Amino acid sequence: MTEQAKAADHHRMIWALAGALVLLNGALVLGGLWRDWAWPAVAVSFVMLVLICERVGRLVPARLRGLYERALALGFPLLILVLWQIGGTFGLINPIWFPPPSQIGKALWDVTVNFDRFSETSLLGRPWLIPQAWSEGGLQGVGALLGESHLLATVLRVLAGFVLGAVPGILVGVVMGVNQTVRLMLDTTLSAIYVLPKIAIFPIVMLMFADPFGEGPKIVVVALAVFILMAINTMAGVRQIDPVYLMAGRNYGAGPWQLLRHVILPGAMPVIFAGLRIALGTAMIVIISVEFLRAKQGVGYMTYYYWEVLVPEKMYAGLVVVMAMGVGFTAALHWLQKRLMPWTR
Amino acid sequence: MNTETTPAPKIRARAVYKTYDTASGPTAAVQDFNLDVADGEFVAIVGPSGCGKSTFLRMVAGLEGISSGSITITPGPEKDRPSNSVVFQEYAIFPWKTVIENVAFGLQMRGIPARERLEVARSWLDRVGLAKFADYYPHQISGGMKQRVSIVRALANDPEVLLMDEPLGALDAQTRVVLQEELLRIWEETRKTVLYITHSLEEAVLLGDRVVLMSAQPGRILEIYDIGLPRPRSFGTTTLPEFAEYRAMIWDKLSAEVTRAMEMQK
Structure with a gap:
C-alpha cells in the first residue's frame, strides 16, 4: 500500500x-x-x-x-x-457529590475572597487588606492578617518540615553511604520506620511538645517523614557512585571534605533529587492528613471542614488548592535541580 | 634487566606480594614483583587479562595496599609535586565538572588559585586540540575526547610519575591509533616517567622503552624486553621489520600465558 x-x-x-x-x-x-x-x-x-x-x-x-x-x-x-x-x-453525573467544574471554580473564588467568620480564616489571608492592616497595626497587623491564611499555614508547615527533615536526612544518608558500620547499624531501623505511616506516630509526637496542638508537632511529623526518605535515598545515591570516581578523587589529592564536596555530593545528586521529589509528595500527604485530623487552620483543615458541613464544591476547591501546591512545589524543585545540576542538560 | 645502575630509580618495587583474603581462602594476585623504572623511562606492562597488572599499578598509586614488599617513588627536587597521577581505563573524569574543571582538578585539590590553575588547564587543552570544548560537560564529548581530557588531567597535575591503566582499552581501533600518536608526541615533549598497563602487545612495543611481560595469575614477571626502536616513534614505526621481530618474540611467550589463563578460568 x-x-x-x-x-x-x-x-x-x-x-x-x-x-x-x-x-x-x-x-x-x-x-x-x-x-x-x-x-x-x-x-x-x-x-x-x-x-x-x-x-x-x-x-x-x-x-x-x-x-x-x-x-x-x-x-x-x-x-x-x-x-x-x-x-x-444533563444529570448524567450526580451534581451534589460531583459538582461540575464551573461550580468548583465558583467555590474556589468564594473561599478566596470571603472570610470565614466561624473559624476566622480565609484561603489567602485577604492580601487586598494589607495596606489597611499596615496603616492600622504596622507589621504586626499584616502578620495577623496573613495569619488567617489556610494556604500560608500549610505552605509554611511543609517548607519548615521539608528543610528540617531533608538537611539532616541527606547528612545521615551520606554518612551511611560512606561508612559501612553506621549503615549496618541504622539501615534496618530506618527501613522499619519508613513503612510506618507517619500519621500513626503523630499522637506520640504531640506528647513530646509543651503545646501539643501548636505548630511544633505538625512540622516535626513532616520532617520525620522527609528525614527517613532522604536518609535512605541519599545512602543509595552515595552507594551507586562508581568507585573509580572516588579513586580518582583520592589519587588527585582530595582530602575527606574535598572528596565529599567534589565527588560524593555531586555524584549522589541525581538520586538525592529523585528522593526529594518523592519526599515532597510524602510531605504533602502527611501535612494534609495531619490537618484533617488535628488543626484549626490549613488547606487540609479547610477541605475537611467543608466536607463536614456538607459543602462539597468547597471541599473540591480545597483539593484543587492541594494539587496547585503540589505543582508549585514540584516546579520549584525542578528549578533548584537545574541550578544545582547544570551538567544534566 | 640491570637494576644496579647508579642514579636512584624513579619507581622501585621490591619483592611485592598482593594476596586477597576471599571467603574461599587467600588468593595471590601479584607474586615477587621486582621492577625499577628509571627517571624519564616509559615502561609498558603486558600480560593476560586478570594477571594482576592493574593491581600492581594501583599499588604503585597507593590506591591499594601491599601485602608485603615495598614500592617507592623517589621524589624530585621540587617539593610540592604530587608523586603520581593515574589515567584510568574508564576515563573517570567527573561528569559533573566541565572539561576544564576536570583538567584543573588536581591543581584545585592542591590549593592552586583559580586563575592560575585554569590557565594551566587551558594551555594543556590547547596542546591536545580541546580548547574549544573547555566548557563542555563530559557527556557532550566523544569517548576519544574524554580519554584525552583524562590524560591531560594527569599531565596538568605535573606528577613525578604517570600511571596509565589501559587508557586506550575502551576506544575503537582508529581513535586508538590517533591517541597513541598523540601520547608519543606529548611524551617526547615532557619525558615523564610512565608506567603503562595494556593488553595490546603492539601498543606496548610501540610506546615502551621496555616491555614487562607478566604471567597468568598469580602475576609474576616472566621477562623484561628492551625495545631498541628509534625515537621519536609514530604509527610508521609499526611498519619497521624490527617492530615485527619484537612483536613475534614477545608474542611467543605471551600466547602461552594467555592460553594458560584461559584454561585456569575453566
Whole structure:
C-alpha cells in the first residue's frame, strides 16, 4: 500500500470511529440507559478515543509532532473537565457529590475572597487588606492578617518540615553511604520506620511538645517523614557512585571534605533529587492528613471542614488548592535541580 | 634487566606480594614483583587479562595496599609535586565538572588559585586540540575526547610519575591509533616517567622503552624486553621489520600465558 492510500485509510477509519463513538453514547443517553451503563460506556469510549488519536498521530507531519503531543497531554484532562461539566448539566453525573467544574471554580473564588467568620480564616489571608492592616497595626497587623491564611499555614508547615527533615536526612544518608558500620547499624531501623505511616506516630509526637496542638508537632511529623526518605535515598545515591570516581578523587589529592564536596555530593545528586521529589509528595500527604485530623487552620483543615458541613464544591476547591501546591512545589524543585545540576542538560 | 645502575630509580618495587583474603581462602594476585623504572623511562606492562597488572599499578598509586614488599617513588627536587597521577581505563573524569574543571582538578585539590590553575588547564587543552570544548560537560564529548581530557588531567597535575591503566582499552581501533600518536608526541615533549598497563602487545612495543611481560595469575614477571626502536616513534614505526621481530618474540611467550589463563578460568 502506498503512503497516500494508507493516509486515506487512516482518514476513513478516524471518521468511522468518531461516528461510532457519538452513536454509541448518543443512543445510550437518548434511551435513558447511560447512567446504568456508565462504566462500560466510559471504558469503550476511552478505547475508541485512543484508537482515533493513534490514527491522527500517524497523520501528523513530523514538524507538528511536538504540538500534537502537547495537545494530547493537555487536551485529555481538558476533555474530562468538559465532559464532567456536560454530564453534570444533563444529570448524567450526580451534581451534589460531583459538582461540575464551573461550580468548583465558583467555590474556589468564594473561599478566596470571603472570610470565614466561624473559624476566622480565609484561603489567602485577604492580601487586598494589607495596606489597611499596615496603616492600622504596622507589621504586626499584616502578620495577623496573613495569619488567617489556610494556604500560608500549610505552605509554611511543609517548607519548615521539608528543610528540617531533608538537611539532616541527606547528612545521615551520606554518612551511611560512606561508612559501612553506621549503615549496618541504622539501615534496618530506618527501613522499619519508613513503612510506618507517619500519621500513626503523630499522637506520640504531640506528647513530646509543651503545646501539643501548636505548630511544633505538625512540622516535626513532616520532617520525620522527609528525614527517613532522604536518609535512605541519599545512602543509595552515595552507594551507586562508581568507585573509580572516588579513586580518582583520592589519587588527585582530595582530602575527606574535598572528596565529599567534589565527588560524593555531586555524584549522589541525581538520586538525592529523585528522593526529594518523592519526599515532597510524602510531605504533602502527611501535612494534609495531619490537618484533617488535628488543626484549626490549613488547606487540609479547610477541605475537611467543608466536607463536614456538607459543602462539597468547597471541599473540591480545597483539593484543587492541594494539587496547585503540589505543582508549585514540584516546579520549584525542578528549578533548584537545574541550578544545582547544570551538567544534566 | 640491570637494576644496579647508579642514579636512584624513579619507581622501585621490591619483592611485592598482593594476596586477597576471599571467603574461599587467600588468593595471590601479584607474586615477587621486582621492577625499577628509571627517571624519564616509559615502561609498558603486558600480560593476560586478570594477571594482576592493574593491581600492581594501583599499588604503585597507593590506591591499594601491599601485602608485603615495598614500592617507592623517589621524589624530585621540587617539593610540592604530587608523586603520581593515574589515567584510568574508564576515563573517570567527573561528569559533573566541565572539561576544564576536570583538567584543573588536581591543581584545585592542591590549593592552586583559580586563575592560575585554569590557565594551566587551558594551555594543556590547547596542546591536545580541546580548547574549544573547555566548557563542555563530559557527556557532550566523544569517548576519544574524554580519554584525552583524562590524560591531560594527569599531565596538568605535573606528577613525578604517570600511571596509565589501559587508557586506550575502551576506544575503537582508529581513535586508538590517533591517541597513541598523540601520547608519543606529548611524551617526547615532557619525558615523564610512565608506567603503562595494556593488553595490546603492539601498543606496548610501540610506546615502551621496555616491555614487562607478566604471567597468568598469580602475576609474576616472566621477562623484561628492551625495545631498541628509534625515537621519536609514530604509527610508521609499526611498519619497521624490527617492530615485527619484537612483536613475534614477545608474542611467543605471551600466547602461552594467555592460553594458560584461559584454561585456569575453566
